[in-house]
Amino acid sequence: MTDVTPLRSVLYMPSSNERALEKAKSIACDGLILDLEDAVAPDAKPAAREQAAAAASSGEYGRRTVTIRVNGIGTEWHDDDIVAAAQAGPAAVVVPKVNSAEEVHALVAALEKAGAPDHTRLWAMVETPEAIFNVREIAAASERLAVLVMGTNDLVKELYAEHVPGRAPLLTSLSLSLLAARAAGVQILDGVYNDVKDDEGFLAECTQGRQMGFDGKTLIHPGQVAPANEQFAPSPEAVEDARGLIQAWEDGRGSGVVTYKNKMVENLHVESARRTLAIHDAVQALEG
Ligand SMILES: CC(C)(COP(=O)(O)OP(=O)(O)OC[C@H]1O[C@@H](n2cnc3c(N)ncnc32)[C@H](O)[C@@H]1OP(=O)(O)O)[C@@H](O)C(=O)NCCC(=O)NCCSC(=O)C[C@H](O)C(=O)O
């Protein structure tokens, strides 16, 4: 089974924004991405790097999975970002625009050379056409790689596509990346929703992401956290049904066909129900 560490809501924040870094200590998101890339202006990058490293090693973010997003491979900031992030020892280093398994190998080698502790994983962003064609190899390239993160803004830009309700232009890329994540047994996070005032559109996109199989969603604003937490956790009805289905299966063992609420139950349904309960328990433990 894929790791069930809850990552329902993973909030980006500019590492140059001290107020946001402070505020994040009280935001109920499952994870934080302290950004050094797109959200930080070139002049602000050295100071942001120091602030992100200090925040990630501070221990002040409680249960949240704290990660640092470095600048992309080949940029003038990348090497220094990797060293600073590795030494800060966050839960993960998030790397944008990872295009191949070879890049994953090089990133892992660089993190290890810089002294990254074992608990610091690699999260690879999938956000270019080349990455989509290589996503299966990327997802399976290293034990250190724990999560794929969709970069839907960059994907839309690279495809000359448009952001539309239902995301038809992105469905091929989203589905291929999901298949790759599941085949490799790593987690996968959906991309961001840019209109921070459009609650209805955001909710629809969370529902779509959950139905497709994403483990959670990346976010850009604190107001998106609560709906994402709700959408990506099993609902009370789903938990009740999972328990009922497992009970029906155990009661009916040896009697041939088992049904629950008039629907056929097979071992695969029981496995899905157990996964639902495992996620529910993990969320309860996190929130408890
Ligand atoms: C989108 C924003 C620029 C909106 O900012 P603002 O207008 O200041 O919002 P509010 O006034 O509603 O803010 C209310 C308070 O919440 C704090 N806040 C806002 N955003 C965050 C945040 N992300 N993390 C923590 N705290 C946040 C404000 O400081 C206010 O606090 P207070 O003053 O105490 O009341 C802004 O939300 C923002 O900058 N968001 C993050 C943008 C970002 O990180 N972008 C880069 C990643 S997205 C991406 O590109 C993904 C991928 O690469 C792709 O290609 O798709």
Ligand SMILES: [Mg+2]
């Ligand atoms: Mg991007």
